[in-house]
Amino acid sequence: MSVAETIGDENSLADAEPLLRVEGLKMHFPVTEGLFMRRTVGHVKAVDGVSFTIAPGETLGLVGESGCGKTTVGRCILRLENPGAGKVVFAGTDIAGMKASEISKLRQDVQVIFQDPFSSLNPRQKIGSIISEPLRVHGIIKDPTKRRERVAELLRICGLNPRFADRYPHEMSGGQRQRVGIARALSVNPKFIVCDEAVSALDVSIQAQVINLLEDLREQFNFSYLFIAHDLSVVRHICHRVAVMYLGKIAELADCDELFDNPRHPYTQALLSAVPVPDPTVEEARSHQILEGEVPSPMNPPSGCVFHPRCPQAIETCRREVPELQEFSPGHMVACPVVLGK
Amino acid sequence: MGFASKNRVTNPKFWEASGGWSLDSLLEITDLTTEFDTSDGVVRAVGGISYSVGVGEVVAIVGESGCGKSVGAMSILRLIPEPPGRIAKGQVLFEGRDLLKLSNAEIRDVRGRDIAMVFQEPMTSLNPVLSIGRQLTETLLRHTDMSESQAKDRALDLLRQVGISDPARRLTQYPHHLSGGMRQRAMIAMALCCEPKLIIADEPTTALDVTIQAQILELMKDLSERLGVAQLIITHNLGVVARYAKRVNVMYAGKIVEMGTAKEIYHHPRHPYTLGLLASVPRLDQPRGTILIPIEGQPPDLTRLDEGCAFRPRCRFATDRCAYEIPELESVAGDHMSACWQHEDLDQKKGTAA
Numbered sequence: 014m015s016v017a018e019t020i021g022d023e024n025s026l027a028d029a030e031p032l033l034r035v036e037g038l039k040m041h042f043p044v045t046e047g048l049f050m051r052r053t054v055g056h057v058k059a060v061d062g063v064s065f066t067i068a069p070g071e072t073l074g075l076v077g078e079s080g081c082g083k084t085t086v087g088r089c090i091l092r093l094e095n096p097g098a099g100k101v102v103f104a105g106t107d108i109a110g111m112k113a114s115e116i117s118k119l120r121q122d123v124q125v126i127f128q129d130p131f132s133s134l135n136p137r138q139k140i141g142s143i144i145s146e147p148l149r150v151h152g153i154i155k156d157p158t159k160r161r162e163r164v165a166e167l168l169r170i171c172g173l174n175p176r177f178a179d180r181y182p183h184e185m186s187g188g189q190r191q192r193v194g195i196a197r198a199l200s201v202n203p204k205f206i207v208c209d210e211a212v213s214a215l216d217v218s219i220q221a222q223v224i225n226l227l228e229d230l231r232e233q234f235n236f237s238y239l240f241i242a243h244d245l246s247v248v249r250h251i252c253h254r255v256a257v258m259y260l261g262k263i264a265e266l267a268d269c270d271e272l273f274d275n276p277r278h279p280y281t282q283a284l285l286s287a288v289p290v291p292d293p294t295v296e297e298a299r300s301h302q303i304l305e306g307e308v309p310s311p312m313n314p315p316s317g318c319v320f321h322p323r324c325p326q327a328i329e330t331c332r333r334e335v336p337e338l339q340e341f342s343p344g345h346m347v348a349c350p351v352v353l354g355k
Numbered sequence: 356m357g358f359a360s361k362n363r364v365t366n367p368k369f370w371e372a373s374g375g376w377s378l379d380s381l382l383e384i385t386d387l388t389t390e391f392d393t394s395d396g397v398v399r400a401v402g403g404i405s406y407s408v409g410v411g412e413v414v415a416i417v418g419e420s421g422c423g424k425s426v427g428a429m430s431i432l433r434l435i436p437e438p439p440g441r442i443a444k445g446q447v448l449f450e451g452r453d454l455l456k457l458s459n460a461e462i463r464d465v466r467g468r469d470i471a472m473v474f475q476e477p478m479t480s481l482n483p484v485l486s487i488g489r490q491l492t493e494t495l496l497r498h499t500d501m502s503e504s505q506a507k508d509r510a511l512d513l514l515r516q517v518g519i520s521d522p523a524r525r526l527t528q529y530p531h532h533l534s535g536g537m538r539q540r541a542m543i544a545m546a547l548c549c550e551p552k553l554i555i556a557d558e559p560t561t562a563l564d565v566t567i568q569a570q571i572l573e574l575m576k577d578l579s580e581r582l583g584v585a586q587l588i589i590t591h592n593l594g595v596v597a598r599y600a601k602r603v604n605v606m607y608a609g610k611i612v613e614m615g616t617a618k619e620i621y622h623h624p625r626h627p628y629t630l631g632l633l634a635s636v637p638r639l640d641q642p643r644g645t646i647l648i649p650i651e652g653q654p655p656d657l658t659r660l661d662e663g664c665a666f667r668p669r670c671r672f673a674t675d676r677c678a679y680e681i682p683e684l685e686s687v688a689g690d691h692m693s694a695c696w697q698h699e700d701l702d703q704k705k706g707t708a709a
Contacts, residue, residue, distance in 0.1 A: 078564035186653050216419035216591065221635035221649035243564065246594075250637035250647065270643055287569035289594030290640050291633065293617040296598045303573055304566045307534050 031066035032205060032237050033090065038063045038099035040085050044312060057311045059085040061261035062099070064338070069204070072231065072238040074252035074269070076245060076284075078308055082261040083241045087207045090239065091125055092116050104204070121151050124198035128210035130190035134182040140193055141178030144168070147200045167196040170233075172226060188219035195226065199234070209241045224251060245288050249273050257281045260311055260319040263338055267345040277341055277352045279326050318349070326351045380407040381552055381585050382431070387445035389423075389430045392438060396658045400426040402609035403445070405684075408553065411583040413576075415600035415617075417590060417632075421654055423609040424589045428555050431587075432466050449553070468498040471546035475558035477538030481530040487514075487541050488526030491548060498549045513544040517574060536567035543574065553585045560595060572599055593636055597621060605629050608655050608665035611684060615691035625693035625701055627670045664695070672697045 041056040060082040067073045075083045088094045090101055092108055101108045108119055127133035134143055144167055145160045147153075154160045165175035171192040182190055191211065198206055208227065212220045228251060231238065242248050248255055249269060256266040257280065265278040276282045286302040306323045309315055315322050321331035328351060336348040347353060389401040401423045408414045418424045429435055430442050431454065447454040449469065454462060466472075474480035482490060491510035495501050501509065507526070514522035517540040530538055539559065546554050559575065560568040576599060579586050588600060596603055596617065603620045605613040605628065613626035624630045631650035638645075652669040663678040664670070670677065676696050684692040687699075695701070 078566065188653065216654075217593070217632060218419060218635050218650035219653075221637075221647040222651070224637070225647055225649060245565070246637040246639050249639060249643060250645075273639065273643075283566060285639065287565040288639055289569075289572075289592070289598040290638055291593035291597050291621065291636050292638070292640070293597045293621050295640055296594075301569060301573065303569050307536055307567065308564075 030068070032069045032071075032104060033067040033239075034100070034102040035066070035086070035090070036064050036100040036102070038086065038089055038101060039097045040082070040089055040094055041097050055312050058261050058314060059311060060089065061314075063258070063261070063263055064099075065256055065263065065266060067205070067237050067239060069237055070231070070235045071254065072240050072252045074248035074255040075239060075241045075258060076243060076248050076255060077258035078243060078284075080260075080308060080311060081258040082311070083258050084209055086258075087125070087209050087239060087241050091123055091207055092119060117151070121153075121201045122204045123207070124201065124203040124205070125207045125209060126191075126194050126198050126211040129214055130187050130194055131182075131214075133194055134190055136182055138181075139178065140168075140180050140182065140185075143182075143193060144178070144197050144200055147197065151201055153201060163200070164196075167200055170199065170230070171196040172222075186219075188215055188222060191215060191223055192226065195223075195230070199230065202234075203236060205237045205239070207239045207241065210243070211240075212247060213242065213244060220247070227251065245273075245285065257284065260308060260314055262319060263346075263348065264320065265345075265347050265349075266338065271342075271345055275345075277345070277347045278349050279324050279351070280320050283325075379410045381410045381412075381450065382408040382587070383446075383448040384431070385446040385448070387427060387430055387447060388443040389426050389435055389440060390443045391440045393658065398657045399443075399660070400440075400609055400657065401430060402660075404604075404606070404609075404611045406604050406611060406614060408585050408587055410552070411579065411585050412602065413579055413586045413588065413600045414602045414604065415588045415590060415596040416604045416606055417593065417596055418606035419591055419654060421657070422606045424606050425557050427606070428557055428587060428589050431555065432470060432472065433462050434472075464498070467494045467551070468549040469551055470553045470555060471549070471551040473539075473542050473546050473554060473556040473559045475561050477535060477542050477562070478530065480542065481538060483530050486527055486529055487533070491526070491541075491545055494545060494548050509548065510544075513548055514541070516547070516578075517541070517544045518570075519544070535563055536570060539563060539567075539571055540574070543571070543578070547578065547582075547584075550582070551584060553587065555587045555589070557589045558591070559588065561590070561592070568595070575599070593632065605632075608660065609657060610665065610694065612666065612694045613692065614684065615687075619688075619691045623691075625687045625691065625698040626695045627672050627697070627701065628666050630701070631669075631671075672701065 038060055039062055040060040041058050043053045044055045044057060045051045046054045063086055065073065075086060077083050085094060089096045092111065096109050103123065111119065141164050144164045148160050148163060154163055164178050168175045168177055173189060173192050212223050215223060224247065240248060240252055252269050255269050255272045257264045257278065259280050265272065265281045276285055283302050283304045290296055304323050309322065317333050318331040318336050321327040324331065330350045336350050338346045338348040339353055341347045341352060385405045386403045387401055388403050391398045391400055404427055416424045431447050435442060442455060454465060488507065488510055491513065492506040495506040495509055510526060511522050514525055519525050519537060519540050533541060560571050563571060572595065578584060590596060600617055603615065603617050604611045605626065607628050613620060613629045620629060624633060634648040635650060637647060650669050655665050662681065664682055667673045667677045682694045682696050684694045687693050
């Protein structure tokens with residue numbers, strides 16, 4: 014994939030009709046107490062008003078630290094959670110109120126690759142059966158012989174030997190299992206794949222193999238990814254646009270290069286400064302902005318801007334008013350009154 | 356190991372002048388070999404490694420999962436469960452004493468007092484049923500003559516040093532009351548309590564978020580500069596190493612394949628594995644179109660190593676010689692060593708093969 018091609022893609026992406034539109038998505042989980050008389054004592058505001066769009070063929074990165082709600086956003090899109098409020102419109106239909114039969118149909122178009130290649134494959138199922146199950150369940154290929162052929166083809170696409178179909182997951186390494194997870198996601202020809210920390214559990218040399226595979230597949234089949242990750246270097250490598258989440262809200266959303274070259278939100282700036290670069294000379298020259306404190310509890314988030322207790326630039330307004338995600342420059346959205354000059 | 360050397364390290368001017376280096380070695384490991392008996396045969400997790408850590412120096416051991424970096428570090432303090440494991444041979448000289456020859460009682464005196472350890476998982480390495488205060492004072496009471504109230508004061512002071520807010524309350528709390536970053540700080544406080552000369556940190560920040568990782572790294576760096584504690588940091592994260600360590604040992608399949616100063620290793624890697632690692636990591640400071648060059652294949656099965664170089668099946672530069680002769684660590688330039696037959700002309704070949 015040449016650089017020029019990628020840039021060309023991006024320009025056309027901006028005009029395209031979004032494949033997925035998430036609007037004001039909220040997901041609050043009740044916290045209960047008591048053994049017999051269960052009562053709700055509060056809510057964990059895992060996702061608290063998140064909006065974004067993804068165009069066909071586009072990869073949106075969703076980054077943030079643990080507990081910021083990025084995985085819950087992914088699960089809502091897959092309808093593994095029923096969103097509490099807001100809309101998730103996929104290819105023109107709102108998936109929030111879907112019936113079970115419709116959800117099954119949705120999952121032909123929306124697939125997922127999970128983080129842990131060890132717990133996301135059934136240890137008692139052979140690889141061939143794992144990959145062909147979606148084909149069988151959705152009735153895409155009914156003839157078993159043809160199904161086997163398709164499995165072999167999928168394994169080849171993902172860089173595995175077709176003979177692996179007869180193996181069990183424990184006979185494979187982490188990187189190979191992750192390829193099986195990818196082959197399973199590809200089996201139904203999805204339009205959209207949620208990658209939830211898909212490369213985080215892998216060693217660097219294997220991680221690069223899987224990143225390259227994901228990129229090749231995107232080019233070959235033109236699907237969209239929601240790439241959920243905490244590793245900013247990987248996100249920068251693979252994504253077209255990036256949304257930075259903090260405590261259930263999007264702090265900043267922009268084109269990949271714009272976000273990494275000109276981060277505006279104080280949280281994004283601190284996050285980027287915290288990522289070490291594998292080069293001692295660069296590291297010596299960099300100034301490290303160390304954030305004080307820790308992420309507050311999502312059960313009892315701070316008033317106003319959720320980031321204000323840790324923010325080096327916080328002003329009085331931040332304590333009182335919840336900032337809206339607003340356009341700072343074309344395509345670059347920031348939720349920060351200081352940056353937006355208010 | 357006299358007073359002079361200690362003063363030199365604690366003296367910041369000397370620290371600057373020597374670039375973080377010290378000539379005296381605190382820890383000297385020679386030909387350390389650790390094996391495990393498994394149902395598939397003997398696994399030589401650490402296959403004869405030799406390196407040293409100077410007084411007050413920060414040394415990193417880098418490698419991927421299963422390369423033996425943790426087992427190598429655990430072997431220093433003899434924390435390998437026997438059976439199935441055993442330290443088959445080698446020497447671990449700490450201040451001139453061979454730790455492998457000490458009696459069990461003697462090694463227990465070394466653990467926590469002279470050499471302390473910080474583990475990766477602060478949740479599993481702290482005792483969940485003992486308060487933080489109890490766990491901190493336990494080490495002090497074991498190794499020093501302090502009374503309980505003195506130990507408590509020291510524990511308070513330590514928690515303050517590692518940046519834990521409200522230390523008096525924390526002392527009475529249990530590990531589950533603390534967040535991941537806090538627990539790791541408590542672990543570091545625990546490691547520091549007897550003023551050890553060396554801290555072995557096994558993936559100290561891997562379980563933490565980046566902003567917390569940055570806090571912990573800054574803390575450890577500050578401690579090593581302020582207190583002159585040497586550190587052996589074990590990690591797979593090349594970024595952490597670059598920010599933090601002065602010298603680096605790269606491990607692959609139980610052996611050190613390259614060692615040198617961090618700058619030498621990152622700017623002029625002389626082993627194909629190091630070269631491959633650096634090319635396969637995405638970097639924040641590179642243009643986005645940069646193509647990642649993965650290392651093809653998988654790490655080898657340690658029960659089935661043959662007489663050749665273990666990296667050969669994945670190596671772009673392998674020759675016939677690599678198949679039947681294991682390369683030893685050889686000096687490339689001064690202290691920069693590489694275990695590769697091709698190390699001399701790797702620079703030229705790099706361009707043609709890539």
